[in-house]
Amino acid sequence: MVRFENVGLRYGIGPEILKDVTFTLGRGSFSFLTGPSGAGKSSLLKLLFLALRPSRGLINLFGRDIASLRHAELPGLRRRIGVVFQDFKLLDHLSAYDNVALPLRAAGIRPESYRSNVKELLDWVGLIGQADMFPPVLSGGEKQRVAIARAVVAKPELLLADEPTGNVDPSLATRLLHLFQELNRFGTTVLIATHDPHLIAGGTLPVLRLEKGHLN
Amino acid sequence: MTASSILPVDAQPMRTLTLAMAVMCYLATLALGGLMLVEAAVTQWTSGMTSEVTVQLRASSGTDLRAETDKALAILLAAPGVLAAHRIDRADALKLLEPWLGHTSALEELPLPSLIAVAVDRARPPDLAALERLLLAKVQGVSIDTHARWQSQLIRTASTLRHLSLSILALIALSATALVIFATRSVLDANRGVIEILHLVGAHDGFIARAVKGRFLRSGFLAGLLGTIGGIATFAILGLIGAPAGSSTLAEASTELLLAAPSVALATYAVFLLVPVCATLLSLVTAHLAVMRQLRGA
Numbered sequence: 074m075v076r077f078e079n080v081g082l083r084y085g086i087g088p089e090i091l092k093d094v095t096f097t098l099g100r101g102s103f104s105f106l107t108g109p110s111g112a113g114k115s116s117l118l119k120l121l122f123l124a125l126r127p128s129r130g131l132i133n134l135f136g137r138d139i140a141s142l143r144h145a146e147l148p149g150l151r152r153r154i155g156v157v158f159q160d161f162k163l164l165d166h167l168s169a170y171d172n173v174a175l176p177l178r179a180a181g182i183r184p185e186s187y188r189s190n191v192k193e194l195l196d197w198v199g200l201i202g203q204a205d206m207f208p209p210v211l212s213g214g215e216k217q218r219v220a221i222a223r224a225v226v227a228k229p230e231l232l233l234a235d236e237p238t239g240n241v242d243p244s245l246a247t248r249l250l251h252l253f254q255e256l257n258r259f260g261t262t263v264l265i266a267t268h269d270p271h272l273i274a275g276g277t278l279p280v281l282r283l284e285k286g287h288l289n
Numbered sequence: 290m291t292a293s294s295i296l297p298v299d300a301q302p303m304r305t306l307t308l309a310m311a312v313m314c315y316l317a318t319l320a321l322g323g324l325m326l327v328e329a330a331v332t333q334w335t336s337g338m339t340s341e342v343t344v345q346l347r348a349s350s351g352t353d354l355r356a357e358t359d360k361a362l363a364i365l366l367a368a369p370g371v372l373a374a375h376r377i378d379r380a381d382a383l384k385l386l387e388p389w390l391g392h393t394s395a396l397e398e399l400p401l402p403s404l405i406a407v408a409v410d411r412a413r414p415p416d417l418a419a420l421e422r423l424l425l426a427k428v429q430g431v432s433i434d435t436h437a438r439w440q441s442q443l444i445r446t447a448s449t450l451r452h453l454s455l456s457i458l459a460l461i462a463l464s465a466t467a468l469v470i471f472a473t474r475s476v477l478d479a480n481r482g483v484i485e486i487l488h489l490v491g492a493h494d495g496f497i498a499r500a501v502k503g504r505f506l507r508s509g510f511l512a513g514l515l516g517t518i519g520g521i522a523t524f525a526i527l528g529l530i531g532a533p534a535g536s537s538t539l540a541e542a543s544t545e546l547l548l549a550a551p552s553v554a555l556a557t558y559a560v561f562l563l564v565p566v567c568a569t570l571l572s573l574v575t576a577h578l579a580v581m582r583q584l585r586g587a
Contacts, residue, residue, distance in 0.1 A: 145493075147488070148491045151488070162486050162489070164483055165297075166294075166297035175486075175490050180491060181496075
């Protein structure tokens with residue numbers, strides 16, 4: 074599903090952030106991406122959700138070489154990817170409900186056909202009471218959960234999460250991890266970037282470790 | 290959640306755009322009204338001219354002017370396409386000179402040519418060239434004034450004014466387009482973060498363009514409506530304040546424009562209604578193209 078071959082990334086004329094990164098993520102796999110701050114985890118995720126193009130190397134996503142993608146093809150591919158951003162990236166002028174429904178709305182789905190799903194998801198992440206509230210009045214943990222709900226609402230084939238449990242208490246972190254695992258059981262490929270050792274503690278799932286731009 | 294609410298557009302730039310567009314539409318309405326006034330005046334003047342011809346006989350030594358005039362009258366009345374012909378007597382001819390020479394006793398001694406006013410059938414006009422040849426052959430000192438020179442000058446002036454009005458309309462459309470492009474870029478720049486998120490959740494450029502267009506649709510229509518109402522009000526005020534001033538004034542022409550026979554007035558209002566329609570379409574199409582261009586370049 075995801076294949077990186079000798080991928081390098083630099084911003085402008087700066088130093089290489091990612092160097093010769095090579096890995097594959099099989100369909101239905103569940104992996105962690107870890108490493109110290111500044112190791113390039115977020116940059117790697119940006120390449121995965123097509124916010125950046127690599128400076129060199131090959132990235133193959135869903136069987137497509139992303140170097141050959143046209144601008145008009147990007148939305149279709151992005152709809153197959155759910156992303157939980159570290160800084161949430163919620164729209165402050167939309168309610169929690171509207172933020173969660175945004176990917177469905179952008180895909181042209183009629184509101185009446187997704188209303189119950191969105192409410193169910195908000196209920197699951199414990200935010201049904203805050204459905205009409207706007208992000209500026211939500212706590213960090215609540216925003217995190219809205220962001221997670223938005224990432225999974227369209228049942229993506231690939232779920233990318235950048236520090237998804239950074240702002241929630243341990244019990245909720247466990248619940249969210251269970252949500253990701255449940256999605257994974259239904260076939261979603263999951264990659265979670267984190268430096269939370271408790272989240273990786275199980276030890277049975279593959280871990281991609283980034284250090285100074287190199288992947289181990 | 291409506292389509293346009295996806296983008297949190299700051300109200301202030303949109304209000305400024307609406308105001309500037311309303312001024313553009315107001316000027317466009319005035320230019321259109323001016324164009325219609327010119328067209329109406331030219332039509333009225335030329336229709337009067339084409340239905341009348343003047344035959345002039347100059348006095349010369351040894352010529353019986355009265356006899357020559359009678360001869361010319363007979364030829365004219367017999368010509369096909371001539372509805373009527375009558376001699377303009379001396380008193381009436383002197384009245385025609387008064388606007389230029391004033392009312393003075395010296396006019397009484399002025400030798401005047403004999404003038405014949407000829408009414409022609411506009412549906413089946415006479416062959417004026419053939420008629421002139423016939424008159425020149427049979428009558429001494431005769432000439433025909435078909436007003437062709439005045440008419441061509443009038444048509445040239447009207448054509449200049451028409452081109453001027455159309456140029457003003459084109460400049461207004463160009464300025465309005467530039468305004469909308471500028472405003473669209475402002476909206477996109479102010480919402481760079483929102484657009485990035487919309488792209489990341491899989492929104493097509495068309496989805497974002499629709500969200501922007503909604504704002505410009507309302508702005509363009511409102512501006513068009515305000516500008517057109519302002520323009521019509523200006524013509525109405527011109528008509529009202531100048532009503533007692535007499536005939537052939539701009540005031541009278543303005544009144545005619547708005548309160549003419551229902552068919553004429555309806556046509557006028559229909560032309561004026563083109564302004565909000567065009568303003569809305571221009572806003573919509575320009576905003577769409579500007580958004581798509583900017584997003585593709587992003």
